[in-house]
Amino acid sequence: MHWLIDDTFIDQHGARALIPHLFVDQREADLVQMVVDALLRVLDDLGPTAPDNAYLDHPEWINVLNSAGVAYLALSSGKPRS
Template sequence: MTTIAWPDRRADIINALSILAALRPHEPTSWPSLTEAVHWLIDDTFWDQHDPRNDIGTILASTSEANAISATLEPLTAILDDLGPTAPDDDYLTHPRWHEVTHAAANTHQLMTGKTRPRP
């Protein structure tokens, strides 16, 4: 396995993916929430501005992980672009593309951890 220079940041990404895979509309949320997941996955990495492949060896272990992150980011950033940064969480979670986020996040989480994320 590739040595990861920033294991704590990687752990944040894995936590973000777990959150995104589990969030459902109209269900109460606790900390960490959608806000933290977006913060860890996008704000802390700048992956909305550069290719996740640039972080192989620092946060990610492989091209497969980078591609999976990109597949998660594509629908997520599209939703964020559609709704802006301050919409209520349920607006994001009921967006027509939200199912793409949960599916991609679950797949990426499994790839990065080797574990299947339990479904609520």
């Protein structure tokens, strides 16, 4: 969470702003943006100080996991990077 939001400011500027510095193309940026959006929905609902289990038990947490899995697979697929 800290890397996705605190260190990159994707929540404020969008992942596409980090092309080509962090992401190769719009596809990569959009996949990571989906993770950030899903995570922000949970954070907006619970706030930043909820206990860990509240996040894991939140009904939207499955969307965080699913989008993170898709992004991980795409970013680690071995596709050559320029």
